[in-house]
Amino acid sequence: MALTGKTRPFACALSAFGLLAIAACGPSRDRQAAADKPDDSATTEAVTQQVASAMPEATQTAPTLASATGPLSCADEIGATAAQKRADLCRNVSPATHPPCNVANSCAMIEDEIARSCAMTGPDEKPMAGCKPDPRSKEAAAAVVQRYYSALNARDFDTAWQQWGENGPPNQTPEKFRAGFAHTRATHVVIGALQPGDAGAGSIYQPVPVTVDATLDNGTHQRFRGTYVVRRVNDVDGASAAQLRWHIDSAKLAPAP
Template identity: 60%
Template sequence: MTKRNHAGLLSPLMLMLAACNGGGEQQAAPSGQSAADAPPAKAAVETASGTPATTAPAAAPAGPRSCAAEIGQQAADRRVAVCRNLSPATHPPCNAANSCAMIENEIARSCALLGKDGALPADCRPAPDSKAAAIAVVKLYYSALDAGDYDTAWLQWGENGPPKQTPDGFRTGFAHTRSTRVAIGAVGDAEGAAGSIYLTVPVTVEATLDTGASQRFGGDYVLRRVNNVDGASADQLRWHITSAKLRPLPAR
């Protein structure tokens, strides 16, 4: 069954904070909801005045915002040129009509492939194995969400997406989110374990709902990549989000 969110009182990002981890913080379901707590369609909830209200099913999210609309045609064309120069794909998604996040994701993917064979081109900055590249993944994730490009956002969790999520559920989880943005905190050193490298990226997230209400959250994303070992694929060598913990913050 398709999972649905409620506008206003139960926002998509509030439903991200569904499962307590026992430490006082809450584990974020990255799609904006948890399977256990997602309400059924037409479920009754309380309004701010305490009066029960019946919510309608969430509307289908709008299509992604183009990169040209986001940063201007000239700037978008420059990123497209870089993308086409680096991408080995026959028909890469390097087009100003796509979201900036999709274009940047293709650039990062291409750089990971090229990095396996030797020196990186000058346009491959930051280097795929760097701390800066891990931070860029979190920024790209929120850029994709803000543009309504949920397919590209999904890929920042790896090819299989967030744990225990379906693409449709992930997309529907943000149906009532108008915009999102993220600020990155001070990032420490990466840690190695069992052939992988992990990096914790602290964030502050601000979201605006389709009701106009604003919400703030703070917490961490943990990113992972396989160590530089023989036989690792380009996808394994890229940073991906592996978990997230977010908590509500007071309004400004």
Template identity: 65%
Template sequence: MAAAFALSGCGREGAPAPATPKDGDTPAAAAAPNPASAATPAPAQPPATTAESTSAAVEPLSCTDQIGADAAAARVATCRAVSPATHPPCNAANSCAMIDDEIARSCALLGRDAATTAGCGPAADSAQAAADVVRRYYAAIDARDYATAWQQWGEDGRPGQSYAAFKAGFAQTRAVKATIGTLGASDGAAGSVYQPVPVTVEATLADGTRQRFRGDYILRRVNGVDGASAAQLRWRIDSAKLEEVPAQ
């Protein structure tokens, strides 16, 4: 199911999918099969795995699970310090990616003040901020926080694919790591800015198979046009093209 893992979010076609992903969602209109995964058998439980251990294996990881209690507490404190939300997702029981996404969202709302605000990273319109979206995307997948990964495509998720279909594409993925390459120049067109983000992705499947993919994500944001919302001014994944390469 590896090809489906890395390619399940690739491309960009069709109408937007439901905006609020939930684990119980039923695909409203599943995307067309990806050519790289069309011949892959439907996901099956790995051999010698009990129902109990399988359930535990796919539970989302908390930020505490990922980086330890002290580091998670520090990240939560930063999130609470910058978030304007009444009930922000600044909780160590959530994935680090979810917390980081709230920090990035909140810092983007601060505009120029973010540069002097403790805890805020690179400028929201920078190439590095675009790369951080791809990092959060794969960090969320690694933590099995598919809702946060889904929303890196935009508030309504990945166009042309339901959340249920998106999540199913990672059913056999147990670990994933993304390494960002050298960032090039952005390109503007029709009120939007596009930033290529080269990436190498290493994945481990439920049966222990290791796979490697390389390619580019294209991130998009609105170029400060009048009336643009804060969400439109943030980088979001627009498209992706990855190819499998020999694992190391």
């Protein structure tokens, strides 16, 4: 997410920068209680590494954003050899005729296709080789947030948008979403200790505590702390593949020292 250069009241609309605007958007499905759940645990690199173990190195380290000319390729992000391994895994699990499993795409896009494909595994089926973490686990929910920041750092805004579900962040257009990151140079997210999620109305909601560090294009450094709530539909008959996937449902972040 992009970060605003000034602290201002939270509002669900993008300003010149994107982080506070999107992060302050309340739960899109009346889940304020989940979003406001206190985070009593300190952030921990151990949990971040557990979530990121099946993801490319660049997703973990959140390097400097790509140039404005287009998304950073996975090959440029983590090297040709590592990128090819991710693309090969993507092709092994993806049922798509022409999946986006190409090293010229961002690592986040490749990882997103892996996650989409793995989420198609039925509750009574054994996950395909390479589907780690388990697509129904809280670690897989946290991986959505990791992937979101990986996509932003690669300037792959379409993939970042999709981490919020088919309709993107609440009350945002793709154009405003993209414009919100014009002045963000790099971001780095650390995932906190994951507590068990809760269920309601046929869905599962997983709180994901985060600390976000960002650098604006003028060199300003900012830090935010808060919670994402990641959601998926429970394993019910008739649920679509998109509904069965984890996606960001809401976020609440605040400036942190």
